[in-house]
Amino acid sequence: MGELSVIKNPAALTPDFIPPRLVDREEQMSTLKMIFDDYIKSPGSFYARALLVGSTGTGKTITSLKFKEYASRSSTVRFIYVPCWTHRTMHSAVRHIGESLKMSIPRRGFSSDELLEIIYDYLKDNDMYVIIVLDDVFHIVNNSGADSLGLLIRFYDEHIGEHDYHFSLILIDRDESLLDKLDAGAKSTLGRNIIKFPPYTKDQIYEILRDRAQEALHQGTYNDEILEMISDVTGARDGDGGRGNAKQAIEILWKAALTAQQQGSRRILPEHVRVAIKNTLPVHVGELKGMDLHEKLFLLAIVEALRKKRDVPYVTFGEAEEEYIMLCERYGLRTKRSHGQLWHYLKDMEGTWRIIETRLSGKGMRGRTTLISIPYESLNVLAQELTRILDYELAVR
Ligand SMILES: Nc1ncnc2c1ncn2[C@@H]1O[C@H](COP(=O)(O)OP(=O)(O)OP(=O)(O)O)[C@@H](O)[C@H]1O
Structure with a gap:
């Protein structure tokens, strides 16, 4: 029997894939169009620059490609397009620009400034107009210094009067600290044309994943909750740096799909996602031993309630509470924690221990209830570990 196929189009899960639609980047796209429209419609009319x-x-790279x-x-x-992680010096970047224009660039003997002049003359002689994109430009600043970039940004200062702007510039960087390294002239020009890309929220990541899954996976191999589970852990959260990264979300989807396929499953299950998340995110789950006895019991209750579901990554607070009461009885504990205390544990598990995620239920459920998931660790691993600790702690009491 052949392997059951979950992935329909693997290319759609690679970083090179250009999706048909960009999610929530209309504002950035229209600012880019505004800055460059005159240059595009009347090439040579002025020097357009954006950061x-x-x-x-x-989505900085993908937006520039869509543009x-x-x-x-x-x-x-x-x-x-110049990927500066490959062309890490100004010299290498300028050579790449020349080679992209099919110019024969002398290997030695010219500085990057001289090469740039040669390229400029070539563009002028051939009546060509280009937009140069320097992606992850901090590599060039780190290796060749900010001055070399400043010279590029102010290139036409030396050519005043010609009014023949044969190239324009898009710079891509991770933060605005670049500006502080540039000379005042370059800084003020670029500072007026900054386009910001905020981290993606959970809802935006969900939409990106939904589009991507439709392109990449066979119908019926995933559901909304699987995509939500991935958005829960990758979507931006207030005050939590490092999240809101669509690249990571797509990588988790790809790994989960691959695991499902390799295990001969027809669908991606929450447990496949857990393994993919654990392999992708640098999440440190707190030491479970440090938890309160009843907090550990409540966590085990959530694990057990989730294990009963298998296909669904979420349980309600009520379901977890019921399971907790049963567990207390199984362990012969007469004093149980109140609803309010369990709620407090839940917040602690999310904020301090970072082992669960919560979200409010959407449509389709009566009222709005808190849904709990455990995305960072395999349920079997957690169940074993918690049972081992609890058996020991309760035996010695
Ligand atoms: N708005 C979006 N809609 C659809 N796909 C997106 C969107 N934003 C990002 N992606 C996808 O997420 C991945 C990462 O995006 P991209 O490479 O553009 O990020 P970046 O900001 O350039 O990251 P880096 O700083 O690491 O280079 C790509 O696969 C891209 O197709």
């Missing part, structure tokens, strides 16, 4: 900033996985699609439709302006 795209945002933490990793917030390229848009601009290429309506004009003769060409794009030259």
Whole structure:
């Protein structure tokens, strides 16, 4: 029997894939269009420059690629994309620009400034107009210094009077600290054209995943709750840096789908997602031993309630509480914690121990109730560990 296939189009889960639609980046896209429209419609008319900033996985690269699609439709302006993690010095970046134009660039003997002049003359002689994208430009600043970038940003200061702007510039960086490293002139020009990419919220990540899953996975191999489980752990949360990264979310979806497929499952199950999350996120789950006895019991109750569901990654607070009461009885504990205390434990498990995630139920359920999931660890591993600790602690009491 052949392997059951979950993944329909693996290419759609790779970083190179360009999705048909961008989720919630209309504002950034329209600012880009505003800054560059004159350059695109009347090439050479002025020097357009923009700085795209945002933490990793917030869609800066993909937005610049979508902008390229848009601009290429309506004009003769060409794009030259420079991945600065490959071309880490100004010299290497400028060579790459020349090579993209099919120029024969001498290997030695020219500084990057001289090469840039040669490229500029070539563009002028051939009546060509380009938009240069320097992605992750901090590599160049780190290796060649901010001055070399400053010279590029103010390139036409030396060519005043020509009014023949043959290239424009899009810079991409993780934060705005770049500006402080530039000279005053470059800083003020670029500072006026900053486009910010905030981290994605849970809902935005969910939408990105839904679109991606439709492209990449067979119908019926996943459901909304699987995608929600991934958005819960990757979507931005107030005051929690490092989240809101779409790249990580897509990677988790890919790993979960692959695990499901390798295990011969027809569908992605919550346990596949847990393994994928554990392999992707640098999450440190707190030492369970440090928890209160009844907090551990309540956590085991959540684990057991989730294990009964298998296909569904969430249990309600009520279901967890019922399971907790049964567990207390099984362990012969007469004094149980109150509803309010259990609620307090829940907040602690989410905020301090970082082992659960909660969300409010959406439509389809009567009223709004708190849904609990455990995305960071396999349920079997947790159940074993908790039972071992509890058996010991209760035996020695
Ligand atoms: N708004 C979006 N809609 C659909 N897919 C998106 C969106 N934003 C990001 N993605 C996807 O998430 C992944 C990461 O996006 P991208 O590479 O553009 O991030 P980035 O901000 O450039 O990250 P880095 O700083 O690490 O280079 C890509 O696979 C991209 O297709």
